[in-house]
Amino acid sequence: MIMNDEVNVFFACNDRYVDYLYSAINSMMKNTLSPERVKIHVLYSVFAKETMEVIRELADVDFIEINDSLFDKFPAMQNSGKETYYRYLIPVVFPYAKKCIYLDCDVVFKGDVCDLWAVDLRGNMLGASEDVYEYMKGNKQHLGMTSFYFNAGVLLFDNGRWRENDMSLKLFQENLELLGKISWADQDVLNLVFHNRTTLIPAGWNITTGMCDEFNRNNVQGFFYSRDEIQEALANPKLIHYTGIKPHENGCTHSLKGEWAVYQRTNYAKKKKT
Numbered sequence: 001m002i003m004n005d006e007v008n009v010f011f012a013c014n015d016r017y018v019d020y021l022y023s024a025i026n027s028m029m030k031n032t033l034s035p036e037r038v039k040i041h042v043l044y045s046v047f048a049k050e051t052m053e054v055i056r057e058l059a060d061v062d063f064i065e066i067n068d069s070l071f072d073k074f075p076a077m078q079n080s081g082k083e084t085y086y087r088y089l090i091p092v093v094f095p096y097a098k099k100c101i102y103l104d105c106d107v108v109f110k111g112d113v114c115d116l117w118a119v120d121l122r123g124n125m126l127g128a129s130e131d132v133y134e135y136m137k138g139n140k141q142h143l144g145m146t147s148f149y150f151n152a153g154v155l156l157f158d159n160g161r162w163r164e165n166d167m168s169l170k171l172f173q174e175n176l177e178l179l180g181k182i183s184w185a186d187q188d189v190l191n192l193v194f195h196n197r198t199t200l201i202p203a204g205w206n207i208t209t210g211m212c213d214e215f216n217r218n219n220v221q222g223f224f225y226s227r228d229e230i231q232e233a234l235a236n237p238k239l240i241h242y243t244g245i246k247p248h249e250n251g252c253t254h255s256l257k258g259e260w261a262v263y264q265r266t267n268y269a270k271k272k273k274t
Contacts, residue, residue: 004098005037006037006039006097007034007037007038007039007101007113007114007117008039008041008094008097008099008100008101008159009028009038009039009040009041009100009101009102009103009113010041010042010043010087010090010094010100010101010102010103011024011040011041011042011043011102011103011104011105012042012043012044012066012083012084012086012087012102013042013043013044013083013105014044014045014046014047014081014083015044015046015047015048015051017105018051018054018055018265019264019265020105020106020246021042021055021105022054022055022058022263022264022265023108023260023263023264023265024103024105024106024107024108024109024263025040025055025058025059025061026058026263026264026265027107027108027109027110027259027262027263028040028109028113029058029059030109030263031109031110031111031112031113032109032112032113032114033112033114034112034114035059037114038059038113038114039062040059040060040061040062041061041062041063041064041094042055042061042062042063042064043064043066043083043086043087043089043090043093044063044064044065044066044083045065045066045067045068045082045083047063054265064093064094066086066089066093068082070089071085073176073179074175074179074185075179075185084185084186085175085185085186087102087152087155087186088168088171088172088175088186089168090102090157090159090162090168091159091162091163091167091168092163092168094159095159095163097159098158098159098160099117099156099157099158099159099160100156100157100159101113101116101117101154101155101156101157102154102155102157103153103154103155104153104154104241106153106241106242106243106246107153107154107239107240107241107242108239108240108242108256108259108260108262108263109238109239109240110237110238110239110240110259111204111205111237111238111239115238116154116156116201116205116238116239117156119156119199119201119202119205120199121156121157121158121199122199124158124194124197124198124199125157125158125161125162125165125167125194125197125198126155126156126157126158126190126194126197126198126199127155127156127157127198127199127200127201128150128151128152128154128155128156128198128199128200128201128206129150129151129154129200129201129202129203129205129206130148130149130150130151130200130203130223130224130225131149131150131151131187131208131210132203132208132210132211132214132215132220132223132225132230133208133210133211133213133214134210134214134219136149136210137222139183139184139188140191142183143182143188143191143192145191145192145195146195146196147195147196147198148198148200148223148224149191150190150191150198150200151187151206151208151241151243152186152187152190152191153206153208153241153243154201154205154206154239154241155190156201167193170193171186171189171190171193174189174192174193175189178192200224200225202229202233202238203225203229203230203232203233204232204233204236204237204238204239205238205239206239206241207233207234207237207238207239207240207241207256208241208243209241209242209243209244209245209252209253209254210243210244211230211233211234212234212253212254212255212256213253215227215230215231215234215255216253216255234255234256237256237259240254240256240259240260242254242257242260246260247259247260247261248260248261248264
């Protein structure tokens with residue numbers, strides 16, 4: 001039985017991304033005051049059992065196997081593979097929860113995930129943060145959008161209404177219709193399907209590398225977030241998102257790249273070398 005106050009959090013990845021998943025879950029559980037409310041689910045098609053056990057050292061994680069052939073017609077993304085599309089299926093594979101969070105693996109929590117879950121969607125089916133990245137202004141124009149263009153790596157959604165409105169089917173259909181016409185795969189699809197039906201969540205809940213770069217260049221004009229909102233988010237981060245180059249790689253420009261090391265799986269990394 002699913003309780004109304006359960007905080008159901010979903011990731012989608014394969015075991016090549018276990019280091020990122022570990023840091024994401026580790027930071028989430030260490031920064032929540034109510035760990036008993038948090039229920040974590042990982043959508044996967046390839047994940048070694050021994051690697052699952054590494055993740056389960058952090059929390060009681062539910063691994064849900066997905067038939068990857070459902071996405072045979074969709075292009076694989078360089079950094080995330082077909083797993084990036086699995087979020088479409090959350091209302092199908094987990095119909096019980098009323099409200100859910102979807103997260104990319106390359107995130108680190110500094111705030112309480114329960115506070116993210118509690119953000120008011122104000123009647124919309126989806127909550128997300130603006131993708132503060134200069135390139136996305138042109139992409140938004142190409143898509144014909146008038147509202148903000150959001151980053152799909154942190155999503156808060158009304159699972160019940162997604163299911164009632166067959167949003168999984170609509171996302172599949174839209175994705176098929178847009179093949180070869182869009183640049184950012186499922187992120188573009190989600191933005192188009194939920195255009196003018198998405199609540200802008202506080203900037204601190206998705207501090208991307210692009211947001212840091214544009215702020216440091218003093219180039220945050222023309223976005224829905226104000227400069228003051230972005231400055232406040234960077235000063236009091238809730239959720240850090242390492243888009244693009246990752247924090248352990250040369251060239252990472254995220255202002256908060258040092259936070260990832262606090263939660264990485266150093267002990268397990270040592271075991272792998274022996």
